[in-house]
Amino acid sequence: MKIAILGAGNMGLSFSKSFLKYELIKPENLHLITRNESKIFKISEEFPKSKISIFNDVKELDADLIIISVKPQDFKNVAENFQFKLKENQMILSIMAGIKIKKIQNLLNHPLVVRAMPNSPTLLGMGITGYTSAQGISFSQLINIERLLNSTGRSVYLENEELLDGVTALSGSGPAYFYYIVDAMIKAGTEMGIDENLSKLFVEQTMLGAYHLINNSDKNLEELIQDVASKGGTTEAALRSFEENNLKDILKAGILNAEKRAKELNG
Structure with missing residues (x-):
């Protein structure tokens, strides 16, 4: 599996470390994307074998899963400034608070979206993540997502997306x-x-x-x-x-x- 993380902040990087620690992906199959050029050197030191890019420089994204980890307030601007087109089979995993699946689908013009709400103890592999998915996501695709989420602690699938705002308030915050x-x-x-x-x-x-x-x-x-x-x-x-x-x-x-x-x- 190839994974790109759009928004290489604390949560995005903690996910990356967990995936690599449990060998769920190879370092060379991890692509970290930041909008802050000043962070490139530090991220490169932490992930020397992975690809590190500035958001504006990404013209094509070779990834099976794209994890969106930008601030929810910034998402609309980010989505409108993609320099690349999403491929039909690429999966989106959003870990942004509050932004609903329908909005993500509309702004990205892409149907395959899973929405998750982790919390900061994922840094130690002791987090808990509530997640839900759009229609059309297969069981095997969800299992792959769950394996990734479980590397950061525990995960719970929710049938009702509305409950994710409560999860955000309860465990996310x-x-x-x-x-x-x-x-x-x-x-x-x-x-x-x-x-x-x-x-x-x-x-x-x-x-x-x-x-x-x-x-x-x-x-x-x-x-x-x-x-x-x-x-x-x-x-x-x-x-x-x-x-x-x-x-x-x-x-x-x-x-x-x-x-x-x-x-x-x-x-």
Whole structure:
């Protein structure tokens, strides 16, 4: 398989590294395309055996799969300035937030589109990607796409494309929510007089341990909370404050706003 990645930013490059790590493609069959000429040298250092190009210089694209990883706000301009024509059998995999399959098909005048929403832990091979496809994509083609996506973590196929905006808000943006909470916890630690690095260690290890408990326990989240929150204790005092300040509602409202923004990106 030959793969071209249009938009060699963080996500595009993390996908590339996963594909090469698991030997799903050969380095010489990877074509990385950037619009930023200043990035060429650095990308070439990371991928010395792959083809690296500036977008405006690509007159013909020899690839079985073209992964579009540009910012959704830039897609219309990019699509209108292709210097090459898509071939009938080329597959498109979009990892742009919000841009629906129909819009991609219309702007590219091309039917074979799969739309996916990964998240940043793909950098470590621990991401999760929701994806869906246009009609006319064969089962074998989807299996090939799934193999590629699974090299970055896990993937889930969704029959209903509308759910991808929710996936974008929940898992695509989700890592930032955890970083935000971790940052607040670390800062609370420093206010209590704990050295910042030590506070960071306590919070990060707590987050890691809590994840493993969720993943390995038969108990639901409410039961796990109650295991920590003894009556009249310190955890209960914190949880009461969260409830009084509607923290859960604030978090849910933020996630729903992320979904709303994803829908707006389609234009």
